[in-house]
Amino acid sequence: MISIQVYFNTVLFVYLRNANYYNSLSFVGDKNIQMADNSSSDGVPSDSLEAAKNASNKEKLTDQVMQNPQVLAALQERLENVSHTPSSYIETLPKAVKRRINALKQLQVKCAHIEAKFYEEVHDLERKYAALYQPLFDKRREFITGDVEPTDAESEWHSENEEEDKLAGDVKNKVVIAEKEAATAEEPNPKGIPEFWFTIFRNVDMLSELVQEYDEPILKHLQDIKVKFSDPGQPMSFVLEFHFEPNDYFTNSVLTKTYKMKSEPDKADPFSFEGPEIVDCDGCTIDWKKGKNVTVKTIKKKQKHKGRGTVRTITKQVPNDSFFNFFSPLKASGDGESLDEDSEFTLASDFEIGHFFRERIVPRAVLYFTGEAIEDDDNFEEGEEGEEEDLEGDEEGEEDEDAEINPKVSDLGDTQQGVLRCWTFHR
Structure with a gap:
């Protein structure tokens, strides 16, 4: 009924x-x-x-x-x-049953608030362990910049591939002899690891798409990227710090990007809570040296006087595509008004990039430099696609069976998660 x-x-x-x-x-x-x-x-x-x-x-x-x-x-x-x-x-259902269902919903809201507390403690743990990682990251920077040379023990690395290890053992003596012979010849010995972070930008598609040709000379001066978490008792957030050596483009030694987060159920829709999400971000002012600002370009435009017929040429600055627009982000609407589709996509992409720096690039920088992490990411994505194809095949089979019974099976389509959501922890 x-x-x-x-x-x-x-x-x-x-x-x-x-x-x-x-x-x-x-x-x-x-x-x-x-x-x-x-x-x-x-x-x-x-x-x-x-x-x-x-x-x-x-x-x-x-x-x-x-x-x-x-x-x-x-x-x-x-x-x-x-x-x-x-x-x-x-x-x-009878009213008595509906009453009990309402009680269950109240319990569900309380569960959402407990889950929010769980993620707050996860954030505290991330801050705690970030402090433990930092000495290792500081040493990483010293090796990259060449301020410190690694010892023989620190630079020794054994491959996990047994065949490669065996081959290395067979040719070890030959390599030693070759090194002694080459010692007398001049060999370039650049300081540190040149263009370390710039190479990562080139290797990672998500970042390389943002980099223009005129950005490249600037990014070659990038020496380190750090992640800093908000202090205890402060609103949940994290800061990306981009450290540059002195250069001919701007006077800043550090460029920052702050991502503000929210980890509490929405009062209007508490059941939608699934963990912390980035809700806004702030950039910083870049103090460009004269004529070096790559985020704008100067164009010339001719204007004709209507009365006298004279022509004059004016110059004006217009926005220019550049990675460094990353530090002048679009602001999330704080007045309750919804963003248009393009702005929402731009903001969501910004949040995704910030999250990728925090969770992937900074912790595993050397593997993105060598390309090993990129291969792992590609293999993981291929595995997911394979699973999706299998699932799609199963679903098609089920639909065919249903179609024999009812030729008007409804296609519900795919649902999409909110584009501004960005997970910080996966249970």
């Missing part, structure tokens, strides 16, 4: 869908009811006659509609679909 309201909506749906059919029906009532004018008959007002006529026509129309097989079939199909939805099932 379904509720009267659902039944009414169903009948309305059928009525709208079959509007053309209704319009084509001819009324078979007594033609004497149709009058050529609005005059009275036997003292009965014309309005009363019109009302009686409409009521009679409505009854006859209803009888004809309900006797039509196509309409009845459509109505039956609609009723079956509605009766199978969770919301329609809930409507049929």
